[in-house]
Amino acid sequence: MKIIGTGSALPKKVVTNDDLAQFLDTSDEWILPRTGIRSRHVITDERLEDLGKDAALLALKDAGLTPGDIDLFICSNVVNEYLTPSLSCVISAAIGMHCPAIDINCACPGFIYAMDIAENYFLAGKVSNVLIVCAEEPTRMTSWTDRSTCVLFGDGAGAAVFTKGDNVKAIKLNSQPSVIHLYETRPLLPTPFITRHETEQPLHMDGREVFKFAVSTSLRDIEEILRKTGTSVDEIDFFMIHQANLRIIEGIRRGLGAPESKFPSNIYDHGNSSSASCPILLDECNRKGLFKRGDKLVFSAFGAGLLSAVAFLEW
């Protein structure tokens, strides 16, 4: 398969580190050097499905297709207001699309997990065009009294349209299952039969453990996919890394020994938007005209699960 269109949509409200310091014991001096984040887009009166819809329509327009041309829609999402129907169905209804619709919850690597599913549909000869939308509102998952998590996140949606082609050279999905380092729980409605105590736990993250996992796993994933495809670091034009923390991206960059110019980043004014991070970055780079035909791109992402994924494709 190959990418023929990208799109993204962000909430209008921008919250700076200085804004956060108005109600949290934090500061720009603490957040910026440790994360690379100066501001983030935060949902206010928007609905996540509207951001997903806008990103999808922009990607379809970029691809020169209509919703009726899409054979499969995969939506990556961790949290939204609907428990049912799936977010892919909610977005499909909004844009008038009538193809099979699948939701996946693979946290931050969701875009690459969705690409892997799409690639297998192409290989099975079942589809001609696939739409992937990653729509996330992680700012609704954290406690806004927990300065160690809420400062890290921003909301948004990113989308990409794929058609037949042989530009995807390799995708590898990995897991190192562990709940305790990164999780969130919420109680379901009570019944007369539930006897256990269920608690609401806003996003809990062992920052240092997740940091180490992110750098070591991404390096391992990228080195493995390069080895398997017989490609050197020097041959890669752009490393599209999940925008979780600039220091994580820096650790990966140094580990690979590649120049900064090969690591596009938008974390400065986006924060971490979970699975939406890679396709939003992709769309912004695409619209800036950063990529030329044949450029070699490596995507790497990591997050709750703990899951990670890597993909190597040509533009």
Ligand code: ACO
């Ligand atoms: N402002 C001011 N002080 C803070 C803040 C804040 N926002 N957050 C934490 N601190 C304080 C802590 O309370 C602690 O104080 P103490 O020493 O008095 O106890 C001190 O700063 C150091 O805290 P650490 O958590 O040890 O700080 P660290 O240098 O590890 O940085 C951070 C924390 C930025 C979260 C880092 O661990 C990190 O980036 N981890 C990776 C997290 C991540 O990117 N996850 C995303 C991947 S998964 C996903 O996308 C869902």
